[in-house]
Amino acid sequence: MQHQKTLETLALPWKSDLDKNKMDVYRHTTLLTDIDLIEEGRDIAIKGENDEVCGWIPNSTFMKEVFKQWKLTTAYYNTLLNTVEAAVTTVDCNGNIIFLNRISEEMYGLSLNEVHGQSITNFFEKEAIVLMSTIKERQEVINKYNQPHPNVHVLINTSPVYVDKEVVGGISIERDITEMVKLNDELASTTAYLHDLESTTQSQQNLSPFSKIKGRSPVLKEAINLANKVAKTDAAVLITGDSGVGKELFAEGIHKAGKRSNHPFVAINCGAIPTALFESELFGYEQGAFTGAVKGGKKGKFDAAKGGTIFLDEVGEMPLELQVKLLRVLQEKHYYRVSGNKAIPTDVRIIAATNRDLEKMIDEGSFREDLYYRLNVISISIPPLRDRIEDIPELIQLFLKEFSLKYTMQIPEIDPEVMYTFLQHPWQGNIRQLRNIIERIIILASDNEVIKPHHLPKNFVKENNPHTLNIQFEEIQKLNGQSEEEIQYALQKTFGNKAAAAKLLGISRATLYNKLKKHNLKG
Numbered sequence: 001m002q003h004q005k006t007l008e009t010l011a012l013p014w015k016s017d018l019d020k021n022k023m024d025v026y027r028h029t030t031l032l033t034d035i036d037l038i039e040e041g042r043d044i045a046i047k048g049e050n051d052e053v054c055g056w057i058p059n060s061t062f063m064k065e066v067f068k069q070w071k072l073t074t075a076y077y078n079t080l081l082n083t084v085e086a087a088v089t090t091v092d093c094n095g096n097i098i099f100l101n102r103i104s105e106e107m108y109g110l111s112l113n114e115v116h117g118q119s120i121t122n123f124f125e126k127e128a129i130v131l132m133s134t135i136k137e138r139q140e141v142i143n144k145y146n147q148p149h150p151n152v153h154v155l156i157n158t159s160p161v162y163v164d165k166e167v168v169g170g171i172s173i174e175r176d177i178t179e180m181v182k183l184n185d186e187l188a189s190t191t192a193y194l195h196d197l198e199s200t201t202q203s204q205q206n207l208s209p210f211s212k213i214k215g216r217s218p219v220l221k222e223a224i225n226l227a228n229k230v231a232k233t234d235a236a237v238l239i240t241g242d243s244g245v246g247k248e249l250f251a252e253g254i255h256k257a258g259k260r261s262n263h264p265f266v267a268i269n270c271g272a273i274p275t276a277l278f279e280s281e282l283f284g285y286e287q288g289a290f291t292g293a294v295k296g297g298k299k300g301k302f303d304a305a306k307g308g309t310i311f312l313d314e315v316g317e318m319p320l321e322l323q324v325k326l327l328r329v330l331q332e333k334h335y336y337r338v339s340g341n342k343a344i345p346t347d348v349r350i351i352a353a354t355n356r357d358l359e360k361m362i363d364e365g366s367f368r369e370d371l372y373y374r375l376n377v378i379s380i381s382i383p384p385l386r387d388r389i390e391d392i393p394e395l396i397q398l399f400l401k402e403f404s405l406k407y408t409m410q411i412p413e414i415d416p417e418v419m420y421t422f423l424q425h426p427w428q429g430n431i432r433q434l435r436n437i438i439e440r441i442i443i444l445a446s447d448n449e450v451i452k453p454h455h456l457p458k459n460f461v462k463e464n465n466p467h468t469l470n471i472q473f474e475e476i477q478k479l480n481g482q483s484e485e486e487i488q489y490a491l492q493k494t495f496g497n498k499a500a501a502a503k504l505l506g507i508s509r510a511t512l513y514n515k516l517k518k519h520n521l522k523g
């Protein structure tokens with residue numbers, strides 16, 4: 001508590017009429033606390049450096065001093081116990097409660113007056129009382145987690161209290177961490193909840209009928225919106241667009257978003273079926289229909305797609321005579337198997353797609369106008385990739401991920417020049433071409449290699465106009481993202497795609513964000 005006094009400080013000078021044999025003798029440096037029990041009425045003789053008795057302390061002075069020290073110690077002790085931000089409990093060697101401070105009283109809902117002198121085991125589960133084992137085993141405990149009550153979590157320090165090497169009791173100091181435990185629990189459950197939410201939204205996203213169609217361009221979003229609306233009806237849909245723009249993905253999406261989604265989606269490439277087999281392929285045949293026919297007949301695509309959707313891909317490639325047959329089925333709403341005479345009702349939704357200009361074909365007489373109107377109740381036009389360059393960075397990332405996974409590679413980084421080449425490319429083969437190129441890149445690149453222009457196929461590079469490209473690229477190479485104009489230029493060149501713009505400027509995405517903030521740019 002306080003600085004201990006030595007006996008010397010209390011001593012009076014030795015007098016010749018005193019008898020040291022009637023006194024207890026101590027050295028002058030002895031501390032008050034080191035003194036054994038003094039018999040009532042006995043004075044203390046003090047020995048100096050040379051072991052000569054040099055002073056004495058009358059018993060009354062000693063007792064007064066002890067009393068004074070006791071009062072002081074108790075005052076400090078009580079103040080300390082009630083000031084400390086922890087629950088303090090002291091017990092005697094039998095585990096009877098001597099003291100609880102205010103925090104201890106509050107923490108356990110006990111009042112010192114009521115529990116004083118009672119065994120601590122009356123108030124706590126035996127196995128939860130660290131203090132008891134500390135006394136028994138004479139072993140201090142530091143920062144041990146304990147749950148003395150179902151609603152209380154603490155970190156506990158305990159120590160036996162010794163007087164002259166003998167354990168006279170124990171003291172425990174507990175820091176209440178209930179709030180922390182609760183917060184931690186909440187954090188854990190919130191994290192788990194977030195995980196759940198994330199995977200539900202992810203699976204919902206995966207379930208979304210058009211989720212496979214990636215891209216953020218307004219033209220693409222518009223096409224998806226229209227497809228979504230059309231999907232709710234049973235109307236025939238004609239999807240137009242260049243080769244590889246994703247027409248089949250749209251057809252699948254419409255099927256999945258419609259009420260026929262639990263039935264099959266059957267795709268037919270109209271350009272790939274030989275004329276002689278077209279009817280039997282589509283409508284099936286009865287036994288003995290022709291030489292080489294399978295015994296028992298065979299079902300056709302219309303049977304296979306029953307209740308679902310038939311996707312007539314490349315419908316513009318269909319020979320005229322077959323167009324007539326298809327038209328008849330669509331008009332009459334039933335079909336016959338080859339060599340069959342039973343009319344089978346058609347129960348399919350028709351979605352057709354073409355990359356040909358059907359109206360021009362009608363003018364030229366190679367596509368039937370009546371069939372065109374049958375198929376084209378609603379048309380959805382999918383824009384070519386060169387008209388929605390904003391989608392390119394996302395598609396690149398998608399395919400990089402897909403093929404890195406397939407060929408068990410790290411997802412490589414794309415050099416800004418390659419990104420720029422991609423953004424400027426005319427993409428005659430659209431997304432299919434982009435996908436194929438990325439697959440090739442992944443196959444040819446080594447792990448951890450940055451994708452550079454030399455990774456691109458030679459004929460692909462030739463498709464670009466190398467002259468303009470180089471000049472523009474050189475211009476861009478001079479950029480370092482320092483000025484507001486450069487940042488705006490890069491954003492404009494990359495259609496606002498920040499990842500691509502950062503690559504062009506040769507700075508990290510975080511740096512670009514900082515610069516956008518600094519220049520107050522929206523990006």
Ligand SMILES: Nc1ncnc2c1ncn2[C@@H]1O[C@H](COP(=O)(O)OP(=O)(O)OP(=O)(O)O)[C@@H](O)[C@H]1O
Pocket residue numbers: 212213214215241242243244245246247248249250313353354355395398431432435
């Ligand atoms: N927006 C897109 N997001 C992701 N992948 C796409 C997207 N569009 C197309 N693809 C992918 O590109 C490839 C070509 O797409 P799809 O077969 O749907 O094109 P298509 O227009 O039907 O081509 P074709 O006219 O040659 O039959 C497929 O691998 C498809 O998954």
